Amino acid sequence: MAIYCHRCGTGLPSGARFCSNCGTVVAATVPMAGRPLVRPRVGRQIAGVCIGLAQANGWDVAVVRILTVVGFFFSCGLVAIAYLAGWIGIPEEPFGTPGTYPPNI
Ligand SMILES: [Zn+2]
Structure with a gap:
């Protein structure tokens, strides 16, 4: 492309x-589109699912987190199940990979 x-x-x-x-x-x-889908060790809030999805797709991690929190309350548990599925299914970032994505402090 x-x-x-x-x-x-x-x-x-x-x-x-x-x-x-x-x-x-x-x-x-x-800014960071195209990274592999992993749960980064740097910058995560709970399990790193939101920041992992944001980095892999080039989304704003703050937007992903807000939508996730809103979804927790308004999706009858679908987002909670999806988050747990991501927690289990998305591999953790390997050790030794430098956290180049700026943590959202
Ligand atoms: Zn030019």
């Missing part, structure tokens, strides 16, 4: 973070 600089239109390889022609940041809207 090729991407294009929104400023000068230069075609860039997928995964590029900066335009090679003008230096514009081209990956600002999806």
Whole structure:
């Protein structure tokens, strides 16, 4: 999937973070998309399910957490079951992987 600089239109390889022609940041809207789905050891609140999903999909972790908490109360337990399924099913981040994602303090 090729991407294009929104400023000068230069075609860039997928995964590029900066335009090679003008230096514009081209990956600002999806800062950490494409990471493997794991539960990070850094930045987690309970089991790391929310931040893991956010990192793997390039979502804002705060939005994911808010939707999860709201879902806990308004989904008749579906979100709670999904969270537990993620806790069990999503692998924990391996030791030795540096926590590059800034923890949401
Ligand atoms: Zn450019």
